[in-house]
Amino acid sequence: MSAAPLAATAEGDHVALAISGAWTVERAAELERLIERTSRRHARARSVDIDLSGLDRLDTFGAWLIERLKRSFVIRGAAANVTGLSETDCALMAELQTANQAPAKERAAPNAILLGLNSVGRGMTEVGTSLLMVVHMFGALVLAALGTIAHPRRLRFTSIVHHMEKVGWRAVPIITLSTFMIGAILAQQGLVRFHAFGADMYVVDMVAVLVLREVGALIVCVMVAGRSGSSYTAEIGSMKMREEIDALRTMGLDPVEVLVLPRIIALVLSVPMLTFLGSMAALYGAGLVCWLYGGMAPAVFLERLREAIWLPTFAVGMIKAPFMALIIGLVACSEGFEVDGSAASLGLKTTASVVKSIFLIIAIDGVFAMFFASIGI
């Protein structure tokens, strides 16, 4: 049959529409344009007959389009009459007669300026709430810690060791390798610049102070935030999604004590060790470059190192490590608890966890720098 799917014959203000062929999903787009055109062309019709006897196949899409065609006439006050409906299609047409009765809500186009202001405002309040969240988590952590001090047997020792293996031991290769390379790069850059002044020796001073005071702890913490902070958020977040945290609560256990405390203790213990290893690897890298690239004998390098640094230089770096670890842990765990039901929010919170903890690490590093400068170390 090659007849048009929708044929219209108009007599005065009466229109006869003959529908034929297959009205199915494959042709839905074409049919929609067709009914729109037909309904516009016969906008002034007072009575409409829709004859469905030529219909071969009908599915929900076709049935809805016929229903929409009919309604477009009815809404203008015309009388619409459907005939020739086969028995098999009757139920489907009846089903769609009740569909979409509620008037579709107009989607108001939002004002672009208001949207921009809205997102700025939201962003600002989020900064506040996210800081509050970290403080809140810190309070909960202190409470949990006090609880375990009162009842030391509630401390999950196995869990701490397990997490130390994950965030500490398994991170050793990648962290020593990266800090080794950072040390080597710093030394190489220093040698090139300092050679111009004939001050090759001072490369050792620069690298040693930079690595021990600042870069060692920073690099290690940034890597830990990316490596372990993100996995803490994802772990806790997916536990939240699958109601495991609610399950813990109903069993009378405190999720902060069970999940957060061991993780943060593991971080606070592991990060100083990683910082120490990282600083040593960086110094080793620097020494190797000075020897092979700058022609400085290892004995000379060590001699210069001994003169360049004293114990506080080393201590300044090491003292920062546990505080930074605490920040990473608090941010990661509090973001984990913020995850709601959707997969997208898990991704969002994991990203937020890494970004926020790296930012806070740098901020806290600045605070420490000011503090040490003012006490003269």
Next chain:
Amino acid sequence: MTVSNNPPVISVRDLVVGFGAATVLNGASIEVFEGEVLGFVGGSGAGKSVLMRAIIGLLPKRKGTVEVFGSDLDTLNGRQRRAIEQRWGVLFQQGALFSSLNALQNVQFPMREYLRLSPRLMDEIALAKLEMVGLRADVRSKYPAELSGGMIKRVALARALALDPDIVFLDEPTSGLDPIGAADFDELIRTLQQTLGLSVFMVTHDLDSLHAVCDRIAVLSEGRVIATGPIETMLASKHPWLRSYFGGKRGRQVQRPTEKAMQH
């Protein structure tokens, strides 16, 4: 019942599926005819879901053939296969709604991927589908995390029906629903099956569903389909597993209303 005169839409022959050393299905054969509701039962862990997943291609098979709409799925190229995939809809046990999309967007997802429709038509059709599965229009903007278990199943059913498929696979559609919700869902499946002329492949444990909606029942045991037929055949069977399944304490409770209905 005249459905067995209809051509089969799915025909599975001597299917072997296994994981590692374990063989879950060992020569399973089954046919689903056009316009029927086939209930598929078997003990927990017997491999009902495995068979369903092997038919729709989520699990690799070791041997055997799967024909859908008369064409062997192994011989099809990518385009032909996608054409077949558009003609079936799957309702997963947990719904498997996309958690980052709301109810309306979930139903529209297959339409967006496969059809070029105007946004208005997609909205209207998706809303109509949500209404067909018995949901009110105000669930459209809710996300899966905000829906109850029964609503998730209904939205998932609406999504399975999005492209007006010819076959619907249902994996334990009534599990996790209360008896009233389950009965409603059974009725819904029956109504939709009749309105849309669907063929339904339903994995289920629910004896009420088997009575209420299934034209035929297939029983899987020890990796094979050991019996197929209408519920009366199952009840009359002498097979020990069937007797304990349909004749056990829970089975008898369901039998009574049908006996009453027969006396009328």
